[in-house]
Amino acid sequence: MNRTKRLSSKKSLSRVERDVIERNHTAGPSMAAGLSAGSLRGASVAWVMLDWGASAFSTISITLLVAYVEKVVFAGDPWGVPGGVVWAWTLAVAMLLAAVVAPWVAAWADRTQAHRQALLASVLLGSIAAIGLALVPPSARLAVVAATILASIGFDLSAIFTGSLLPRIAVGKKADRLSAIGYAAGYAGGAIALVIATGVFSSRAASGLSDSGALRVAFAIMGGWWLLFSLPAFFVRFGDGRQEGHSATSAGELLGFARELAARDGCHRALARVLTGAVLLLGAMQTAIGQFSSVALQEFHLEAGDLVRLVLLVQVVALPGALVSGWLSTVWGRWPALVLSLSGWVTVLALAGFVSQRWQLTALAVLLGVVLGGAASVLRATVAGLAPPGRFGATFGLLNVGSKLAGFLASVVFGGAYALTGHPRAGLVALLVQLVAGWWFLARAGTLLSPLGHGEAGPTTGIKDGER
Template identity: 30%
Template sequence: MDRQTVRAWVMYDWANSAFATTMMAAVLPIFYSSVAASTLQNEQLATSYWGLTQSIAMLFVAVLTPILGAVADYSGYKIRFLRMFSYLGIVASLCFVFVGNGDYVLASFLFILGTIGFTGGNSFYDALLNDLVVPEKRDYISSKGYAFGYIGGGILLVINLLLIEKYQWFGLPDKTMGTYISFASVALWWYLFSLPLFRKVKDKKTGGSHTIGQYTAIGFTRIRDTFKRIRRYPELLKYLIAYWFFNDGISTIITMATIYGTEIGLGTGHLIGALVITQFVGIPFTLLFGKIAERLGSKRSLYISLSVYVLIVLLGYFMSETWHFYALAFIVGMVQGGSQSIARSIYSRLVPQDRPAEFFGFLTVSSKFSAIVGPFVFSVVGLMTGSSRLGILALAVFFIVGIAMLMKVNLQKGAAEAAAAEV
């Protein structure tokens, strides 16, 4: 295991997390509503368009990722595809400087491209974990990647918030100019810190020379085969079901937290402040969970983090004060990165070792579709009962079922099944 190469792999998480924090979570949603969609009739319409934009982006990702993952496995071009998707996200982020008042269609289009670049690229990035890191170190290195993502994304988010809220300090005329510079900074940050990985790691060509059409046909064929092939790995299938449940719970908390906080009267500053807390608390705790996994085992560390999420849901039900939201943000930061990194590491040991990109692509697409359920349950329960608190409480089911399914997974047997896969 080459340390410089692994360090370069970790730094990519530092690089692309700028898009996750600034574009997906904090700055762009506010800009979309206040600037890009300012000519719409009301804020509710802008919110609906923003939600539709995200749905379209995820649909493209869900369709494209497994196809390109299968092609990457066949051709061995993981770095080539990762670079292609990264540059797509980088250029899309930079082009937001051209979005003005009323340009919500352009903003939606650019966000769709950026999300495809960000999420699609992560499938190839995740698949490189198998190529670069020995199995016994994957828990820690995976956790380290998430931790560096928290650091990189968090640092740039703080810088960008200062550019926007304290624009006078930088000699800027207004917040809008600070926002434009923030968008450009995401592109620059993502590009510069991706270079070590692109320079250190080279593709290992595994297939013959084919045309784009032939690669596409191969990709579709392997996607079909993936659905059939999963049944050969019972432990992987059981883990996938567990993952769909608890990951849906995690993603729903991330998606609905801001809306829920707004409902109890929390201001924008507090919401963004809580997000910053979650980012930086996640740094040491993500690394800590990597060490806990090495000492106690992957499953036990994942049990711990998911059990804490059950507690988060219960506390969220009773939340009523601003400091409650900050406290929950702190607790989420303690387990969010750890649970995701350990879950990724476990999955890497259960997939066939000759098709990691294909199976990581399948994980991406299946988790995107399964993630629809959590927000739907949250909304339906809230509509039926007239209380979003009960919607929050309903999310406990996802974690409880996920833990119950995880208990049925035999990791040693699953790893043996993956190692015995036909090449």
Template identity: 30%
Template sequence: MSESRDRRAQFGWAFYDWANSAFATTVVAGFFPIFFKSFWSSGHPAETSTLQLGVGSALASLVVLVLAPLLGAVADRSRRKKPWLALATGLSVAATAGLFFVGEGQWLFALTLFVIASAAFFLAMVFYDSLIVDVATPADYDRVSALGYGLGYLGGGLLLAVNVAMTLWPEMFGLADRAAAVRWSFLSVAVWWALFALPVFLWVKEERDADTPSAGQAMREGVSELRRTARRIFDEKPVLTFLIAYWLYIDGVHTIIRMAVDFGLNLGFGETSLITALLLVQFIGFPAAVTFGWLASRWDTKKAIYLGLAVYAAVTAWGYFLAYEWQFYVMAMVIGLVQGGVQSLSRSYFARLIPEGRAGEYFGIYNMMGKFAAVIGPLLVGVTAAATGSARLSILSVLILFVAGGWLLTRVDARAAPSPE
């Protein structure tokens, strides 16, 4: 494969991050929770709509936890990661577009579509992440992974900015009101995602053997391989140690993200301030993620992850003193500097640890561990708050996750990664 073709395949792969990040920003982080309460679940008490959202999110996570490792193994055996990616993408895009047609008060219909879209979104990430081994060599993993995250921050931020403008000034876009603007925003995400996902299917060439098994055979072999992988992974010390380390520190990352927004609300900041902070993270995250990829190639991947974790630890400690709105914005900017770097380099470092030919199943387990994130952190925060009576002291408990995860990461050596059997 020529260098120009390599580059095109890498950009095609990275543009999928640009495409699907619109769902993560506009739908998941931006509009769906607020619109669900005010429009689709209107008339219900606040605690009822919160319960409905919680059940829906838990159901989507459960689907991913069960299916991600299995479908990753099947995709590996069938050598058809791209078709599986297309199926998951199409399902999520269709469900997201369907939100446009849900009327006021139809909370169950809206929640059902959201669960489908969310589960398919995360399952698509299994196949997308595993395709990195088809577009880059190990020497390029950091740069290519960082490019994907960087484009994701930029693309998701750009569409979110447009969608926010639509809701603030609907008349400028020929829309009747804010509710219409939000519904059109969901449809814009579906169109954006479908359009910019095309390069990964057109430019990325997935390696296949002549003896590619049938779908049924691939399913049977995938299930058997998943059982063997579950047993084998306990004997693969670098992989197992990394997954535990990743689970701990990414739990801390996700907890800080959630705490920052919740803490801002508790301080009396309005929705506009929170959306502005989210936009800051998105646009700062683009150059920062790319810079982290460059830093890893010039320095060391693990050291760059350590740097990101150290910054997160400092932000956590600073959260104890947070009191003013300007501090909240500074916190968002600092998080934007390291969030994409920690995520992208974790993905690229894990790619170095897995045996050749098993990217799908291993990334299925990797994404499954990611779905367990933000479990320990909230529990630590809650227990500490209950024991001390101080919300500020409870923030400091999250430091345990960064310290423990960072220490375990020091025990991982990519040179000791398992070889294909």
């Protein structure tokens, strides 16, 4: 069926939705043009390894690092507040600083087509800061907080440029599949890194290490793993993303993109709508993941080993969960897959306020694993498909900035509720409200997230396979 007939047959679509599909269909050749099949496979593997490597920071930071900060560095409340509050506000500061820095770095990468160089700098910042946690003693509390903040900023920035490289190597359903494989690889890599780090901690007596010494070795593993498995991405090509019309300065680049999003053009208005929903959802999810460990430690008085086993359970379940979500998004469409995942997230946050026994906590961890990467994977592929050519960095930068600002506010509210009530679960209500708000914004995107807006036509495709 030709494009004109296809679009005219969809009378129920809004003008905005038809504009987006029209733009997506005519967006031009794939950014992967010029890459041989072998080069494209190599780039895809290197891209997946970015998730594999970075996830070591995710798993170790929400288990061993949070335990180190709360139980070792800030044991006895030396700053006058519980260690859990220090952890929550440390994450909030990291999110805020990342939100300030990210737009400028992303705009520079778009102008100069230096996404890979920006990725390298981000990985180096995060991994070296992680190794720095191993080098400073626990008595240097400010240095521990600073290193945690820098590592978190590096992690957030690397996520921007990992996302901005996706449209260069995959489009449509291929982007959904590759995004899901990346998340699944991340869960596997993060779990393996956590097992190794935990093994060091468990054998600390035989190694002659103290508790804090073993944890610091684990942080060196965290940084080294992240850096090592990110290296392949620095030696492969990711396609040509160069487009005309870039500004001479990063400020001009940001202003130009802002004007495009504020224009009455249906394509950019639709992108703004999807981004608004995505940032609210991702901000709530990222904050929830970071704070669930604190809830488990404080409410259930888990030891570090118990927390590690709980996180490993989540990782093991999340791996097939991400793959299934990616498969569902290619079969049912992105919106049904998102609805299923978001329903699970709402259930997790709602039930988290009522669990009171260990077996209930374990069951909740299994449910969290099922839905953990589904929504994030589909959202990453969706934004990659809607990103204007030449604005990949700015688009993912805006996604990251928005989610960090949303996460910053959620973390502040979470920490404030914890400080006022003495119960970390009180902050989960704010996360639930934010999640529902993001769901509502995405629902307004209509068929842009349905099977119609889910094909393989080009770098920002909107036509289903075989319907061009």
